Amino acid sequence: LVEGKSDRVFFGKFVIPEHFQISICDGNSNLQEIASILRERSFTKYLGVIDSDFDRLEDRKIADNQIFQTDFHDIEISIFESKALADVLNRYQIEEKFGKFEKDSGINFLESLYCLSEPLGYLRWANQGDKLGLAFKPKNPEGSPLKYEKFIDKRTLGYKSDEALVDYISQYSKNRNTNIKSRDEILASLLNKQKNKVDRKQLCNGHDMCYILSLALKHAIGSCNVSSKILQDNLVFAYDSEAFKMTDLYKNIKKWEKSNT
Numbered sequence: 001l002v003e004g005k006s007d008r009v010f011f012g013k014f015v016i017p018e019h020f021q022i023s024i025c026d027g028n029s030n031l032q033e034i035a036s037i038l039r040e041r042s043f044t045k046y047l048g049v050i051d052s053d054f055d056r057l058e059d060r061k062i063a064d065n066q067i068f069q070t071d072f073h074d075i076e077i078s079i080f081e082s083k084a085l086a087d088v089l090n091r092y093q094i095e096e097k098f099g100k101f102e103k104d105s106g107i108n109f110l111e112s113l114y115c116l117s118e119p120l121g122y123l124r125w126a127n128q129g130d131k132l133g134l135a136f137k138p139k140n141p142e143g144s145p146l147k148y149e150k151f152i153d154k155r156t157l158g159y160k161s162d163e164a165l166v167d168y169i170s171q172y173s174k175n176r177n178t179n180i181k182s183r184d185e186i187l188a189s190l191l192n193k194q195k196n197k198v199d200r201k202q203l204c205n206g207h208d209m210c211y212i213l214s215l216a217l218k219h220a221i222g223s224c225n226v227s228s229k230i231l232q233d234n235l236v237f238a239y240d241s242e243a244f245k246m247t248d249l250y251k252n253i254k255k256w257e258k259s260n261t
Contacts, residue, residue, distance in 0.1 A: 001031050001048040001067075003186055009051065010075055010236050014244055028053065035064055036115050044260075047253065051075065054125050056202050066256070073121075076206020076232065084238035088222075088231065098221040101157070109221070113209045114200045116152055119165055119190075121203040126189040133178035134169050134186070136222060146172065148211050156221040157212075160192055210235070 001022055002008055008022045015022065025031035030051045035048050038048055048067035051074040055062070062069060071078055079085070089098070089109070098109070105112055120136075127134045138144055150168040151160050165184050173180055181189070210228040217231075245251050 001025050001034060001046060003027055003031055003042065003050060006232060006236065007049065007075065013236075013239075014241060014250075015155055017236070032062075032064070032067065035067055039064070047256065049075075049084075049249065050203065051252075054128060055203070057125065057130075057196075063131065064092060068249055068252050068256075071249055072201040073204055074206045076210065076235070077201050077204065078243075078249075079204060079235045079239045080110060080113070081201070082239055082243035083241070084235050084240075087238040088234045091234070092217050092224055092226060093221050094223060096166075097223075101221050109216075112157065112259075113212055113216075114204055116157065116159055116212050117204040117208040118200055119151075119159065119162060120208050121205055122193045123165060123169060123186075123190050123201070125203065126186075126193040129193075130189045132186050132189060133173065133176075135173040135176045135178070135182040136169070139176060146211065146216050148208075152215060154215055155219045157216050162187060166190065186261075207232070 002011055002025065004024060004026065008024055010021055021148065024163055025034050025048075031048050031050055038044075038046050044066075046066060048064070050067060050069055052063070052069040052071070053073060055069065072081070101112075102109055107115070124136060125135070126132060127136075136146060147168070150156070152167040153160060166183060168178060170183060170186065180186075207228070210232045214226060214228040215228055216222070
C-alpha cells in the first residue's frame with residue numbers, strides 16, 4: 001500500500017512484480033484506514049509505506065507494525081540525499097552558472113535547497129499544529145500549484161521574506177471553505193515554530209524542493225524550462241537500489257519479509 005502515483009513508480013523499481021501488487025491509497029490517512037480494514041478482515045499479507053511528514057518532529061508513533069515510514073519527511077528527501085541529485089543536475093545545469101552560484105552562496109546546492117524550502121516547511125508544520133486554515137495544494141488536480149517565485153527571487157534564488165511567504169499562501173488559500181487566521185496570527189505562529197531548530201530532513205518537503213530546483217534551473221544555475229514533475233521523475237529513475245539499501249525503510253521491510261514470507 002502506497003500513498004500516491006509517484007510512490008508506485010518508486011517502489012515499482014524495487015519489488016518483484018510476480019510477488020507484490022502495489023496499490024495506491026490516495027493519501028496517508030486513507031492508507032492507514034485501508035490497513036485497519038484489512039486487519040479487521042484478518043488479511044495480513046500487506047505492507048504499507050507512508051511519508052513520515054512531521055511525525056518524528058511531533059514524536060508520533062504508528063501503531064500498525066506493518067506500516068513503515070520513510071527515513072525523512074518523505075521519500076523525495078531520501079532521493080535528494082543520494083547521488084541521484086548530482087546525476088540530474090549534470091543533465092540540466094550550466095556548469096559555469098552552477099559553480100558561480102555555489103561560490104556566491106558559500107554553501108553547496110543541496111544546502112541551498114534546504115534553506116529555501118525550510119520556511120515553507122515551518123509554515124506547513126505551523127498550519128498543521130495551530131489550525132491556521134492555509135492550503136498548499138490546488139482545490140482541484142487541474143488547478144494552479146503554488147508559485148514559488150512569489151517568495152523566492154527567480155533570478156538570484158534568494159528568499160524574499162516571511163511576510164512575502166505568508167501573504168502569498170494566505171491569498172492562495174482563500175475560498176477553500178476554511179477559516180484563515182489573520183496575517184499577524186500566521187506570522188506569529190510561523191515565528192514560534194522557527195524557534196525549534198529541527199532536522200531539516202524531517203521538516204522540508206521533497207515536492208517543494210523539486211519545484212525550487214525547477215525554478216533554479218530556469219535562471220540561477222541553468223537556462224532550461226523543465227517542470228518539477230519531469231525533475232521528480234528523473235530523480236526517481238536516477239535513484240538506484242544501492243542507495244535504497246542504505247535506508248532504514250529498506251532494512252525494516254527486509255526484516256519483516258524475513259519473518260513473514
